[in-house]
Amino acid sequence: MLHVQNRELVVPGQLLAEGGYVIRQGAFREGSRIYSSVVGLADLHGQEIRVIPLQGRYIPKRGDVVIGVVIDTHYSGWILDLNSPYVGNLFVSDLLRRKVDLMREDISKYLDVGDVLVAQVKDVDELMRVQLEAGEPGLGRVEGGKLVEISPAKIPRVIGRKGSMLNTLQSVSGCRLKVGQNGRVMIWGDDQRMVNAVVEALLMIEREAHTSGLTDRVRAMLEKLKSEGGE
Amino acid sequence: MEKPERLIVDGKRLDGRAPDELRPLRIKAGVLKRADGSAYVELGRNKILAAVYGPREMHPRHLQQPDTAVLRCRYNMAPFSVEERKRPGPDRRSVEISKVAREALEPVVFLELYPRAAIDVFIEVLQADAGTRTTGITAAAVALADAGIPMRDLVAAVAVGKVDGTIVLDLTSEEDQWGTTDMPVAIMPRKKLITLLQMDGHFTGEEFRQALSLAFKGCEQIYEAQKQALRERYSVKREEGE
Incomplete structure (x- = not known):
């Protein structure tokens, strides 16, 4: 049973529905009852319930395309600021899509601190360590703009x-x-x-x-x- | 100010309120541009600003928790918030209030969603008139929701006490100073769970039960105002756009 209308503005702790709905985002379940966890718009889609948040920081998710800024380099890759509580890690091999012999090759020629790049989130583990890749067409370092x-x-x-x-x-x-x-x-x-x-x-x-x-x-x-x- | 002869005359308090009446309450969400979430609350002569930043990277790094976010809370009184200038900076009292406010807010926030991160809550008392810790918690809960941080519920808080032998809701500074008991209470209104309960003075068992149920009634009213403030923040903008 639903307790809100589609596109209704809801607040944390507000009862959204009772019963076997599927929660997509922005809500939580207590027993058979489903409550909103954020301020947002309730989005009801058949058996799916979602609250579209109106505020909040970016939390990395696998598959997202993000724009990052290089903040640090280390011997096998770079650390990127993602405008998020969590930084992104990019390894050279995920940028160049090939094996790189770190003993022979100086990777600092590919990216430097301050560079901006479009990257895809390859994986996020349970400790929110973010792995990026930027080798596909359309990804990688951007110039100008x-x-x-x-x-x-x-x-x-x-x-x-x-x-x-x-x-x-x-x-x-x-x-x-x-x-x-x-x-x-x-x-x-x-x-x-x-x-x-x-x-x-x-x-x-x-x-x-x-x-x-x-x-x-x-x-x-x-x-x-x-x-x-x-x- | 000198002690008035009686704090309750003909069932009315010094400011004309009934014993179970709140002071005029005003809540506004989203007042600070640079904070992730913020709220401003006026309860009678209390004026309190709360700001929330985060979730953000935790510094210093050694305080990070690998499996959860850390909620940090700072309660601070402006030097001009009380009649006699308060020496600025944390003191024994504000360190304690920061701690109890944090513990009052922690149970509603889904901290486990943000491992290694920090959520910072700042409660700034601009003008004080008794009940600043409860009003601060009320403001902080709205600010947290305004920041888009996932929460199980809001937290509403109010003080109850005993003045001239009567159980009263939401004490003023005169009632706090010359009354016999002051008991701040914070609750998660949906499930009626208590997240803060302190007491200065004494109650009999019966008085305590009576005071607690009065506090729940007060929190209920504050909860409605909190929800209203969060809704208003966005409905106002919606009208502008059309």
Whole structure:
């Protein structure tokens, strides 16, 4: 039996449902009762219950694409800041996708402290030690562009349903975007004015993430900025 | 201020409240921009700000727990929060309150989800008028929820006491100073579990039971206000967007 409506705003400890529902996220079970554990929107999908959080830090999960900043190097790899309580570990072999003889090769030529890269979370163990990989196409060190940080809880909104928001952002502005689940977004564009417009749009999405019709408003805002010309 | 002759006149207290009445309560969530979560609470003349940071990497590293996060709590009174300037910095009293506040909040937080991390809670008393530890816990619980930290429930807290032989809810500083008993109580309202219980003074067994049930009633009202504050934080923004 359900005690909340779909998309209802819930608070920690609020009774969501009773019975054999499957908990996806943001809730916990006590006996047959299911309670919310965070402030968020209840998302009911058949037998699945989820609370979409409105706040919170990024917690690494296997398979996530993240944008990290190298904060340290060691003899076989690098340590990356992930805008999270937990740092990421990247080994040379997971960057180059080949065996590396550390006795012969100096790995410092591949990455340096301060470099930004797109990586995928390969594994997270029970002690929250994070292993990254960055060898696949589309991953790896990034050059140029602008790095923006927003709240990780708002990232699903930046992507939108089936990527709709992301498509809008890219097609209207003419910029290329790379979105990390950890709340970081890279923007590349030839027109600096449109890059800044995308930054504004991202901040707008962050502010108004839980409102409806957001994609249309973002499109309108970007088109307005675009038509205002280069003055 | 001198001791008034009577603290309760015709069943009304000095500020005109009934014995089972709370002071005016106002809670606002999300007041600090740079904190992960925050809350501001006014209870009568108490003004308290709570800020939550984290979960974040634990420093110093040797305090990390490999299987769970660590909740750290700091209760601090501003030098200007009381009539006579308080010497700034932690003292015996605030170290104790930091500890009991931490223990009052720990049972609701899913700490085991964040091994090796730390969650920092700061309770800053800007203006004090008795009951700052309970009001601080009330504020901290809202701030924790505002930070998006998974919790089993909120924590609501209030003090009860005995003044002029009457059991009263939510003591003011005059009632605290000249009353016979002061008992702060914090509860997890959903399951009605007590997470903080202290007592200064004495009650008979019957008085204690009566006081405790009064505290539960007070906490219930505070709990509703806490939930309301969390909901308001987001519904206000929703209207703006449309």
